[in-house]
Amino acid sequence: MLDYVQKWSTRTELPAKQLVRWIGLGTSKFYDWKQRYGRANEHNALVPRDHWLQAWEKDAILAFHAESACGGLEGYRRLTYLMMDQDVVAVSPATVYRVLRAHGCFERWNRPASGKGTGFGQPLAPHEHWHCDISYVNVCGTFYYLISVLDGASRYLVHWELRESMTEADVEVTLQRAREAFPEAIPFKLAPSRPTG
Template identity: 60%
Template sequence: MRDQVVDFVRRWSEKTEISAGRFIAWLGVTASKFYNWRQRYGRVNEHNGWVPRDFWLEPWEKEAIIGFHGKNPLEGYRRLTFMMLDHDVVAVSPASVWRVLNDAL
C-alpha cells in the first residue's frame, strides 16, 4: 500500500505537473509520513519488536547458572562467574549472572 501511494503521487505529479505536496494533501496523508514512505520505498515493512540476538543467553545457560548457584549458595555473583569458568559450566559475564539470578528470585 505504501509503495503504491508513492508510485501514484510520483506518476500523476509528473503527468499533470501538479506538485506532489498537493496530491499528498488531497490523499489525506501528512507530508512527513509521505516522505518517510518515499525513503522506505521498496523495503519490507519491519516491526519494532525484539529481535533475538546471537549473544543472548540460551535457556540451558540460564538453567546452568541457577543450578550452579544452588550448589554454591554462599558465593556472590562475581565469584560464581569465575568459578563457572574454571569448572567449564558456562562462559558469561558477571552482569549476565547477576541478571539471571535476579530474574530467578
C-alpha cells in the same frame, strides 16, 4: 502507502519527495517506512533479541551456582568468570545477578517470619488485652486529656479519667485504677495507642 508513492513517482516521473509533500506526510516518516519495508513491525512490541538468555542458559547458571565449590557462597561476579573459564555460559555479571536474584538465590534461609502487614491479632476473650487511648477534650475553652482504658475483645470501657495533663504518671494512675476496678483481670499486654484529637 510506500507502494502508492513509488507507483505514482514512476508513472508521473515526479520525485517521491514531491509526492510525499503533496500527500502531507513528513519526509522523515516516509523514509523510516521505506527503511523498514518488508520487515516485521517491531513498534511497541516485545521482539526476541539475539542477546536475550535462553532457558538452558538460565538453567546452567542456576546449576553452576548450586554446585559451586563453596556451596553457592561465591559472589555473582566470581561465578561469572568461573563459568566463562569452564565454558559453561558466557554472560555478563549483571545478567548472572538478575538470574540469581529472580530465582531467590540471595535470600537468607533462616530468616525469621515477620508479622508486618498481617494486621493486629484481635483478642478472643474479655480482659485478654487492654488498650490505652488518649484524646483531647475541649471543656469551656480549656483542653483536658481523656485517658481511657478499653478492653480489646469487647470494646468495653474499663476505666476513664479526665486529666489536666498527659504525663506518664497520669496514664499510670488511670491504668492502676482500671486494675483496681477489675482485680481478677490479667491483661497480657497493655498497648498504648496514639493520641487522637
